[in-house]
């Protein structure tokens with residue numbers, strides 16, 4: 001199943017290149033999340049894919065057809081922009097109808113009936129069957145984004161591009177809407193690209209995750225790969241909380257302030273390792289003869305499924321996420337170890 005292919009695409013505003021040599025491939029039914037800091041070029045990349053901004057070089061294909069020079073409405077690409085995407089003066093049905101491209105065209109044969117049926121089908125699809133007559137202002141933020149999605153899906157595109165579609169919604173609504181949208185996009189078998197700077201959203205929704213830093217794709221992989229084996233410290237620090245420690249590697253292991261750690265692939269010499277708070281295991285230290293170089297608890301915070309223990313020692317302070325606090329309290333001596341192998345990045 002082909003979908004969207006972006007090959008060696010660069011894009012500029014005047015002399016400034018903001019997207020550099022990007023290559024990405026999104027099969028139908030898959031969702032690729034593009035995650036990156038503000039100003040990294042994510043929106044510009046989407047606009048190039050949608051045909052709303054010219055590529056300075058490279059090419060864009062939809063279902064194996066090169067569309068780099070095809071106008072937006074003929075590319076088979078739907079766009080769900082950030083908030084405020086609906087026309088306020090049109091009711092919901094007409095907003096969706098706009099996506100069907102009926103503007104200024106006469107009705108012929110059963111076209112009117114067919115159009116009405118498709119709009120109803122789309123309203124059902126996004127779970128809002130009875131709001132066709134309402135104005136967008138009479139809908140909640142989440143409902144408006146569902147309608148924006150229905151409008152994008154109306155002409156049965158091969159590709160749907162979503163530009164921070166949930167950014168205006170509160171956390172609870174966001175979580176439920178993103179699960180619904182994910183299911184819907186998969187059922188419709190479209191190739192979807194979601195642009196976001198929200199790591200949780202990207203990790204939760206993506207089949208594959210691309211991290212975009214300074215206009216370039218710094219890494220593409222499954223969410224687990226990118227989170228667990230970031231290609232660089234910069235990627236690791238952007239995708240989730242990172243603990244970066246000085247290290248000296250000797251083969252499969254490295255010496256760090258948290259003791260000896262196992263490496264995901266062999267390394268040598270000085271550099272850094274990157275780990276996640278849930279990889280740190282904290283245990284009560286023997287009180288009679290505590291080992292030299294042990295750690296003490298700075299503070300704890302019970303958090304239900306995951307509690308937080310902040311420990312300090314050996315000149316560093318780290319935050320560990322644990323499933324239980326084991327009765328630990330501030331000032332308690334503890335031992336600290338690292339679960340699972342960690343990536344090593346050579347260099348001072």
Ligand SMILES: Nc1ncnc2c1ncn2[C@@H]1O[C@H](COP(=O)(O)OP(=O)(O)OP(=O)(O)O)[C@@H](O)[C@H]1O
Nearest residue numbers: 013018036037038039040041042043044045196197
């Ligand atoms: N119309 C424009 N004219 C000139 N420069 C622009 C224009 N739009 C964006 N830029 C610049 O291009 C760079 C990339 O912007 P872009 O909006 O693609 O980034 P982004 O990763 O989507 O950011 P955000 O997450 O804040 O939306 C930024 O430096 C931005 O200032």
